[in-house]
Amino acid sequence: MTPKQKRVLDFILSFIEEHGFQPSQLEIAQGCGFESLGTVQHYLRSLERHGLLARQSNAKRGLQLTNPPCPPFAETLRGAGSPFAKGGTLSAGTIAKGETVTPQPLVASITFLELPLVGIVAAGKPVHAFELADAIEVPSAMAGPGNVVYEVRGDSMVEMGIMDGDYVAVHPQSVAENGQTVIAEVNGSITIKKYQRKGNTIQLLPANAAMSPITVTEEDEFHIRGILVGSMRFYRKWTGKSST
Amino acid sequence: MTPKQKRVLDFILSFIEEHGFQPSQLEIAQGCGFESLGTVQHYLRSLERHGLLARQSNAKRGLQLTNPPCPPFAETLRGAGSPFAKGGTLSAGTIAKGETVTPQPLVASITFLELPLVGIVAAGKPVHAFELADAIEVPSAMAGPGNVVYEVRGDSMVEMGIMDGDYVAVHPQSVAENGQTVIAEVNGSITIKKYQRKGNTIQLLPANAAMSPITVTEEDEFHIRGILVGSMRFYRKWTGKSST
DNA sequence: TGACTTACGAAAAACTTACGAGTATCCTCG
């Protein structure tokens, strides 16, 4: 990477940090001292080639840094301020070699969070999001205003590590950013994939790199239903395949 | 997000902080300098599409800020000021094609449970169960006396639908019944499989019938560490395999 | 009825793209 390219990249980064949104090409030009938009265009393209950022074509301020400094989750989860940060000595007991695990007392009694369990994500069929008039507990990290929980039916999402009977917590929204895991409808089939947009094409990547991604074209009917916040599975005897 | 969108969002936020209740659309127009309600309408809609806020249709001052589901989730969630903390009416947002999932009142105030996060289940290697002196929230169905949570490292358990970074709740015990999902050590390797015993032979079945089971013989060193109660996964941008 | 929220339609403003072309720098080959 050339120093100028780095300069542009750094500018974009700091701009985002400062303003909370992406700069326009004109703002980049001014910020980096370019007289022409063409110059910005040039750098944007080269940065894109290097995989440092992605652009959504024709989208205003449609720049996406590829490795945004997204704080590690565990940190925010247990970070300061969190009631779980108290880090008391929870002698967890080693499960090493032959030893037995010492039982641990449970902690806390804080507010619990439940989300409405709204529907069933059918595998390969259109969703029938009906109200189950039920609720399910979730860790607070999965909760949030508007979030709902789906019960997954079918094995169409195994490649994302989501299996029949799992519950997925989703935050409803119809747009997504690159890299987010979305629950989307493609041609009437509902699916969970990782969302990635390059220019005009939208790719839906499975979790496992070995599996082939789906490329969504203009002809496809494509709707994002929401983005995945978490998933849960409860084990019991003979989980899975309870026939059908 | 465009600067204007952010401006509107910020205004709503500060308005709520200042007045304690949501602004009307007219107030938003005045506060942001719009001449027309249509403009406000436009922004509200786009913010809603991005999942940044939820609207109760036709309700006066029916705006609900939604916290971005990505990083600062847990924190903002429990913080004062979060609509969630007081258990207001939260709209679930549109989910299905034409259907709209009606706003669900969320419940709250049940006992909150967290389990000690004890260690890391290494992939294909003997467990190094060390104390993390940390805890993680789980739904009550996963809690129980003695239960602990492991953070999974490695991809050796994908066939069970458990991936790198997942958390598994286990109830430590050294025996299992047929059909239970166990976390076991076989010849020094830790693994999660479904336990099945037929007469003298013990089989460990993967979740997917297509994969081949392991048959444990007498020569093998075999220990059951515990049985799986549940698993959880938290999604965020660029989940999985980014660098490392 | 009064206070708000929704629903179009349409025009101006803001941005992104595409193309063409002109320096400057660095490297290689004869």
Place this chain on the structure above:
DNA sequence: CGAGGATACTCGTAAGTTTTTCGTAAGTCA
């Protein structure tokens, strides 16, 4: 050492798109 070539870097302008904005009429709720 000098000529070619390849890159990096820079301008400017004319489309082509999307965002932003306005206004007005209609629908809701208490």
